[in-house]
Amino acid sequence: MDLESLEERCSRILREMECSLTARDRVGLQDFVLLDAYTSETAFLDNLRKRFHENLIYTYIGTLLVSVNPYKELGIYTKKQMDVYMGVNFFELPPHIFALADNVYRTMISETNNHFILISGESGAGKTEASKKILQFYAVSCPSTRLLDNVRDRLLLSNPVLEAFGNAKTLKNDNSSRFGKYMDIQFDHRGAAVGGHILSYLLEKSRVVHQNHGERNFHVFYQLVEGGEDDLLRWLGLQRSCQNYRCLVKGDCAKVTSINDKNDWKTVRKALSIIEFSESDIEHLFAIIASVLHLGNVQFDANIRGYASLSNSNELHWLSKLLGIQTHVLQEGLTHRKIEAKAEEVLSPFTTEHAIYARDALAKAIYGRTFNWLVNKINESLANKDSSRKTVIGLLDIYGFEVFHVNSFEQFCINYCNEKLQQLFIQLTLKSEQEEYEMEGIEWEPVPYFNNKIICDLVEEKHRGIISVLDEECLRPGEATDLTFLEKLEETLNGHPHFVTHKLADQKTRKTLERGDFRLLHYAGEVTYSVKGFLDKNNDLLYRNIKDVMRQSQNNIIKLCFPKTEPDTKRRPETVATQFKSSLAGLTDILMSKEPWYVRCVKPNSGKQPGRFDDVMVRHQVKYLGLMEHLRVRRAGFAYRRRYEVFLQRYKPLCPDTWPNWKGTAAEGVQRLVKHLGYKPDEYKMGRTKIFIRHPRTLFATEDAFDVCKHQLATRIQAKYKGYRVKGDFLKQKEAATRIETCWRGLMARKEKEKRAWAVKVIKKFIKGFMTRNQPACMDNSEYLAFVRQNYLTRLKDNLPKSILQRNAWLTAPPIMQEASRLLQKMYIRLMVRQYIRGISAQRKAQLQLKATASSLFRGRKENYPFSVARPFADTRISEQDINIKVLQTICQEGVKYSVPVIKYDRNGFRPRFRQLIFTQVAAYLVEEGKVKQRMEFSSLRGVSVSNLSDNFLILHIACDDVKQKGDLVLQCDYLFEALTRLSVVTNNKNLVKIVQGSVRFDIQPGREGFVDFKSGSESMVYRAKNGHLMVESTRTKTR
């Protein structure tokens, strides 16, 4: 919730409060504290009445809840209503018992302390109903689990069982609690109800044998007779009619319209099994109830000697069966008592009167002790064995103040109890409140209140109190009677302002008192008690021998109720009144250690009528319940106070100065805190050790702010914690990562080490292999050699010669591979050659053959030959079109093989002339245009001379006998090697060409010779030398 919504909420509450103020005329005020005339009893009553007539039965005085019994169902205790009140601030909704229950519960949870809710009011005011509503609210609102549901069911179901055994119809209330009940509900730290414990106080046992007119015995008897199954009744020897049992009809009203005994029986039967009563326990319990009924019917006759004897053996038979005691033992026990005479024990018979007394005493004892057993058994079932710390909320539903027409010992005890509770209330609220203001130095106008200590003392004071006098009378030897007790009282308490008897009273009062009466002026009013039966009831004597008889019982519950070890012989047991006094002192101690909350129940009329508001009766209750005093204190005082330390500790997160720690004193811290919270000066006071806050709304606003702040703090703590957790996780992961890294590095290092060790081994082996590589193969060098082999082969593979021409570029082999290398080289060359050959075309092959022929002719013999090698040979240098047609016609029959342009040097003057040289199948022709200048048959060709130099002259030597014939031809041809190779092929004469040095002789004409001289010079030239020779100078070519 954000601050804005908090503000909204505050203003809504204020609006609602204002609304309730405007509705005041109709429904009255929901908190008496807001009453203007807060000292007026009439105004108080008016408000209560107004609300009552509007069915608004609850009204607050601060945190005290006043409840008026509506005597009708209002439909305000539904689950829906519970949900509405759950977790809501006290003053936000109309007053309700659920609001109080919820507030107590939440305070207990937040302050981790114990609380009790004191529910008081007179008989029939609605105390038991209120306590049931509170229990039901917790059953619904507390966190639950299956296990806790079990506890919850037991807590809830303990009620009908205890009510069956401890409640009865009285004149005042059809379901009047005839015992006091204090019930602790235990809660664990989460606020779940985990257990409970019940303390019971003074059961009104006399009701078992006697009921006033219009009253009934305890419900359980009627429930059994009316609701018990036929088989069960048969087994118990009972008949289905209450009229058959004397102890059920003393009040003459066995049937009551408001009570459905049959249905109640079913509820009790079911509850017993849920509270874990075993079948045998239940059987024995029913046997006891039945035996009390039978015992009530036991009658005595006086025999001739005047002693009592049993008049009907039927009841005895059933008693014997149900209690598991032999008949004669039982009979003797009911009609005799044991007397100690000197050292002997003698049986003395009863008179009928005595026998009746003993019978009733037995019935009361059996019932009373069984009731205590029942409470213990329920406690066992509610017990929480877990020893962890628990907080409790106690519910005190104890009999209210009672005034009957005739009031006996029981009323005396009950009213004394109410005095004690009133005293506690005074102590806890009025007195302590005023004392506290004084102690704290808070300005305060004392509120006068009636302190009932004087009455409590009157009853319980040692030696002088009524109980002391009664006990004394009970214990003293001699003839003590109720009347001697009264005399003793008159003696001791003469002059006490709250005690009157017939003898001590003034004239006027005396008229209202019988001789056997005494009157106490209780805080709640005057009550006149009849002393009749006081001594007997206080003694509660059970004859010793009847106890012995009971000890023989086979009934398990009776066995437990009459234990063998009961210290009964010498010391007298404590009287009932003293026991009651001590148990009340114990209760006071229990309550004093807890935080009190109050529900004051008011009875609107004595007729149990809905809608009737008896002013006199209510005014009386308002007075004795101390409501006016409470209101005055509330108005004058402060709604809330806390020790500075506690207040600061709780609310310090609300102020930046005090959070998280305040360095100064707690009081200073609180001062700073309230200043920060904006408390107005009249809203609070600073005491010596505590802060006092006047209005609850101030506190609730603070509490709401704290609620908001708590969430913020929780979020922050959560965030911190989450951060812490995540950091923790991160550190863990980091550590894990580092560890994994370390392990991994270790692993890698080990692997590396292994690898290196392996490498060292390999290298060592390699070196050893290298050193012994030239030795015969052995262990040491085998691997190395294998490596060398493989390495060589691999390298060789990558470095093979790319072409046949590189065949010498063969990778040098290591010594051990030389043989293999040689073989491989050979194979590879062969392979290359084969591949080369396969790749050559027929035309290229012919070309190459020509080249090979040229090579065989000129290689190493003519200087410029190497230059020609790279030049491919052509089939011819002059195409047929370029040869004159006439020439072609002349020679075509011979088949032209090759033609080439040449320069022909005249034989006589060596003048150069361009000619065509054509080779046919049989002859060579020298052609000039269309004229065949010279035909030379190959058969007459004697040879061809060429120089060894780099010129391209050729001299064709022709055999010629005829002088008229032309002589040899001196030609110059650019395609010298091609032309001569072709000629050599055409003539099929490999020896045709002759390489000459220096000079060539040739025939100018037969018989006349000429010379061509060859020489190397600085430049190429051809000229006729002085000696008449043709001089051919050629440049020297550099050999490649």
Ligand SMILES: Nc1ncnc2c1ncn2[C@@H]1O[C@H](COP(=O)(O)OP(=O)(O)OP(=O)(O)O)[C@@H](O)[C@H]1O
């Ligand atoms: N809140 C209520 N709503 C309706 N009826 C109620 C309410 N409170 C009490 N009653 C009626 O009043 C009767 C008496 O109430 P309850 O038994 O609680 O009185 P009591 O104060 O416990 O009396 P006692 O001191 O005799 O035990 C109930 O049986 C019921 O009929």
Ligand SMILES: [Mg+2]
């Ligand atoms: Mg009651």
